[in-house]
Amino acid sequence: MAIEFQHITKTFGDTRALEDVSLTFEEGKIYGLLGNNGAGKSTLLNILTGRMCQDGGTVTVDGAPAGSDAALSRLFLVGEKNLYPDDMKVKRALDTAELFYPDFDRAYAENLAKQFELPLNKKINSLSTGYGSIFRIVLGLSVNTPYVLFDEPVLGLDAQHRDLFYKLLVRKYAESPCTMVISTHLIAEVADLIEHTVIIRKGRILQDAPTEALTAxxxxxxxxxxxxxxxxxxxxxxxxxxxxxxxxxxxxxxxxxxxxxxxxxxxxxxxxxxxxxxxxxxxx
Ligand SMILES: Nc1ncnc2c1ncn2[C@@H]1O[C@H](COP(=O)(O)OP(=O)(O)OP(=O)(O)O)[C@@H](O)[C@H]1O
The missing domain is CATH 3.30.70 (Alpha-Beta Plaits)
Structure with missing residues (x-):
């Protein structure tokens, strides 16, 4: 059981965003997906979640083609952008998540919202940048899908909230292991969390190894x-x-x-x- 990218290419006009990317996210690990601005991290995650189509290659989630219902039901992307309707309130978004994800833990989500002081009655589009990230983090930690992908999860979060997020993530992983992929620029903050590091540069995978082995x-x-x-x-x-x-x-x-x-x-x-x-x- 794994997410598998095989020979993925993606081009936008003259820009080769991904070039022959082959990569596996195995079950039960925390991965770091690291790369400079424009390296191709979001493109890779968007292809995996069917938000974008690759030009070539295949992506599968536990054998199901990326974008298929079977694949989508097994993963959740905590993306940079909010994909919920403008006037939807946080509470309503939790209702929606409950409908779509059978293992969504509503009580846990509300507990997290309390810890982060995320107001449930506020409209999502009126949340600050940091609270927009917190809203998406709360969903990501509560959905209980086998794969959770965090794309710049701590965007706009203050130091205290970032610390809380990392602690919650580790606790969650210890209690119910799943595969987590964290794409971030704050490498020092996640260095002790990520078991396996993938470094992408200009659309190509440069390193793909256990974190300890890279720097040992x-x-x-x-x-x-x-x-x-x-x-x-x-x-x-x-x-x-x-x-x-x-x-x-x-x-x-x-x-x-x-x-x-x-x-x-x-x-x-x-x-x-x-x-x-x-x-x-x-x-x-
Ligand atoms: N929809 C798009 N249209 C045109 N070019 C795009 C599009 N999406 C991504 N690109 C280009 O593809 C390349 C990879 O972008 P991507 O967003 O995947 O990088 P990233 O590693 O996530 O960067 P960042 O860390 O800055 O978010 C960049 O050169 C970017 O400008």
Missing amino acids: ACWAVSGPAGLVDGWAAGRDVFASSVLGGLKTVCVRGEGTEDLPAGLERRRVGLQEYFISLMEEEDQR
Whole structure:
């Protein structure tokens, strides 16, 4: 059981939004879908939910073609945009979700609304940007479909509400495991949540691996520039920066345990890894 993209291509005029994308979202994992602006993340999720058609390739949800009733009933997209009618109230949207999703947990949704102080009697189109996101998050956490996809879920949320969302997401996942895909630019905030990372760049998949494996052998080594340069010569350096007289290089591989005196090392976090990878690709 899985979501499977096979050789997906999508073009808008001269823009190749997706190019030969093959990818699997397996059951029971939290995925991070990471990429810069315009990388193709939303296009991928919109094709999966049948909101857009691909030019080539196939997408299936537990074997059912994307966009079919069988596929749609198994997933929920917490998108960037509100697709509900302008004058619909939050409460009415919960009624609608209850009709369409048999496992929708109304009591849990109302409990979440209370925790976020989301007013049930307000019209959806009158919610602030942050509360619009909260409304969609409440739905996403309550639908209980096997796959829930979050596209920029914390858009406009303050730090306290973002923290609450991450805690609720982890609790939800622990209580009733499903597959969650989080597409976000706030990489540092989700780094500890996501078990598997997919990095997309200019419509192509650049990395698709367990998060731990991506950064496990990556270290940042810092010290006086001359000393760092001497040590780094011949190693797999994928990023470097200089601040004052202090140079830092990010390296892949072993050999950082016994550094010469004057050099220090620290683990590279997922966000630093992502930025360095993008810079490395830019220079190609
Ligand atoms: N409806 C559309 N018409 C024309 N071009 C589009 C359309 N949708 C997406 N694109 C283009 O396809 C590319 C991928 O866009 P997409 O929205 O999938 O990126 P993204 O990774 O979600 O970006 P962001 O992080 O900025 O939301 C971009 O170049 C974008 O301009």
